Amino acid sequence: MSHSTRTPLASRKSQGLKGRITVPGDKSMSHRALMFGAIALGQTRISGLLEAEDVVNTAKSMAALGAKVERQADGDWHVEGVGIGGLKSPTHGLDFGNSGTGVRLAMGLMATTGLTARCVGDASLSKRPMGRVTTPLAGFGTRFEATEGNRLPLTIHGAADAKPVTYTLPMASAQVKSAVLLAGINTKGVTTVIEPVATRDHTERMLKAFGAKLDVKEVEGTRHISIEGGHELTAQDIAIPGDPSSAAFPMVAALITPGSNIVIENIMLNPTRTGLITTLQEMGGDITIENRRLAGGEEVGDLHVRYSRLRGVRVPPGRAPSMIDEYPILSVAASFAEGTTRMEGLEELRVKESDRLSAVESGLQVNGVFTRSGKHWLEVTGGGAPGGGQVVTHMDHRIAMSFLVMGLASRIYTRIDDSAFIATSFPGFVELINGMGGKIAAEVV
Numbered sequence: 001m002s003h004s005t006r007t008p009l010a011s012r013k014s015q016g017l018k019g020r021i022t023v024p025g026d027k028s029m030s031h032r033a034l035m036f037g038a039i040a041l042g043q044t045r046i047s048g049l050l051e052a053e054d055v056v057n058t059a060k061s062m063a064a065l066g067a068k069v070e071r072q073a074d075g076d077w078h079v080e081g082v083g084i085g086g087l088k089s090p091t092h093g094l095d096f097g098n099s100g101t102g103v104r105l106a107m108g109l110m111a112t113t114g115l116t117a118r119c120v121g122d123a124s125l126s127k128r129p130m131g132r133v134t135t136p137l138a139g140f141g142t143r144f145e146a147t148e149g150n151r152l153p154l155t156i157h158g159a160a161d162a163k164p165v166t167y168t169l170p171m172a173s174a175q176v177k178s179a180v181l182l183a184g185i186n187t188k189g190v191t192t193v194i195e196p197v198a199t200r201d202h203t204e205r206m207l208k209a210f211g212a213k214l215d216v217k218e219v220e221g222t223r224h225i226s227i228e229g230g231h232e233l234t235a236q237d238i239a240i241p242g243d244p245s246s247a248a249f250p251m252v253a254a255l256i257t258p259g260s261n262i263v264i265e266n267i268m269l270n271p272t273r274t275g276l277i278t279t280l281q282e283m284g285g286d287i288t289i290e291n292r293r294l295a296g297g298e299e300v301g302d303l304h305v306r307y308s309r310l311r312g313v314r315v316p317p318g319r320a321p322s323m324i325d326e327y328p329i330l331s332v333a334a335s336f337a338e339g340t341t342r343m344e345g346l347e348e349l350r351v352k353e354s355d356r357l358s359a360v361e362s363g364l365q366v367n368g369v370f371t372r373s374g375k376h377w378l379e380v381t382g383g384g385a386p387g388g389g390q391v392v393t394h395m396d397h398r399i400a401m402s403f404l405v406m407g408l409a410s411r412i413y414t415r416i417d418d419s420a421f422i423a424t425s426f427p428g429f430v431e432l433i434n435g436m437g438g439k440i441a442a443e444v445v
């Protein structure tokens with residue numbers, strides 16, 4: 001989809017939000033289910049796939065590389081895989097749209113197959129660093145022709161006869177970890193990724209479910225993840241639970257809007273993803289987890305959230321990997337808390353769909369919230385957001401949703417310059433919030 005026309009939106013003070021809702025399927029798991037299905041033998045059946053632009057772009061790319069990818073009438077997706085070395089050069093460029101996860105994991109998947117492919121993305125993705133993936137993949141023998149600064153568009157020439165690597169992650173990135181492990185699948189020998197700080201582990205869990213020979217060891221506080229290459233994967237049935245990073249928006253909306261009482265059902269609660277819940281609970285947020293259960297190899301539960309008087313906290317840097325996508329919406333929660341919230345260890349926020357540290361800070365400031373920041377930290381002074389500002393979203397879905405949530409509880413309203421990118425991760429967001437009593441509309445009325 002092209003986003004050439006902007007669709008501004010505004011949100012304003014709402015009565016308490018009420019209802020039982022679900023949110024779309026987890027984005028990280030959705031990308032992985034399609035990709036692993038594409039190289040497994042047999043038919044992978046996926047229920048609950050996130051049908052948003054980022055994931056649809058991954059589905060199209062897997063089809064262009066030779067897998068058979070089909071949406072069924074009941075909403076399930078079926079993927080007929082080609083085997084670990086079976087991906088073919090596509091006849092056209094692969095367009096990953098707005099998605100860093102899509103392009104970086106796909107690069108890993110293609111790196112050791114001997115194919116050639118050109119990868120492109122939208123203006124936001126074309127600004128993001130790809131060297132973090134091309135550097136370790138070059139160790140397998142893969143070659144790249146990238147745009148200056150190691151950016152997209154980029155052509156990848158896979159290494160048909162790849163050599164395994166051992167790689168220590170220089171930054172906390174599940175995307176980089178996953179790219180290297182995926183390249184290891186079709187490489188004879190053992191590929192190892194050393195992770196000094198644990199990041200989301202969906203790749204490890206799901207690859208094991210597909211039958212990969214993958215082993216995780218703790219060595220002196222670091223995680224060593226090894227995969228023995230050259231073994232076929234077996235197709236799986238995968239049920240994808242709700243995305244905690246999407247649930248974050250209605251969760252904070254309920255916490256800051258007086259009178260709210262909502263339940264968000266079937267949310268994935270993998271401990272590498274629950275940093276925001278921990279932080280909001282420390283802030284005094286009334287969030288209870290009900291009906292905890294295991295589904296598809298992941299812990300899931302229902303989140304019962306009620307309006308709460310929040311207080312500012314210090315969020316330690318070590319928590320960043322488990323809530324890396326949630327700092328924009330946490331900052332909105334912080335602006336309604338009593339006292340100051342200090343967030344540290346935010347270096348990776350600079351290289352997301354936008355420079356999120358700077359985009360969040362500007363959005364808070366135009367809405368009358370006092371902030372201070374450094375290269376890797378942000379402080380937000382609470383007390384409530386006056387609102388009234390126009391937020392520049394920089395093609396970033398999470399900035400757009402965060403500031404629409406802010407408007408629900410701010411004194412006046414907030415406006416965002418463009419809501420189109422919400423479709424990359426959370427189709428139906430506006431309708432869902434409004435269905436609980438939220439007031440999001442095209443105009444301030």
Ligand code: S3P
Pocket residue numbers: 027028029100101172173174175176178200324325348
């Ligand atoms: C993701 C990893 C994170 C996260 C992104 C999804 C994944 O990125 O921000 O939204 O699915 O592996 P990094 O690995 O770059 O931190």
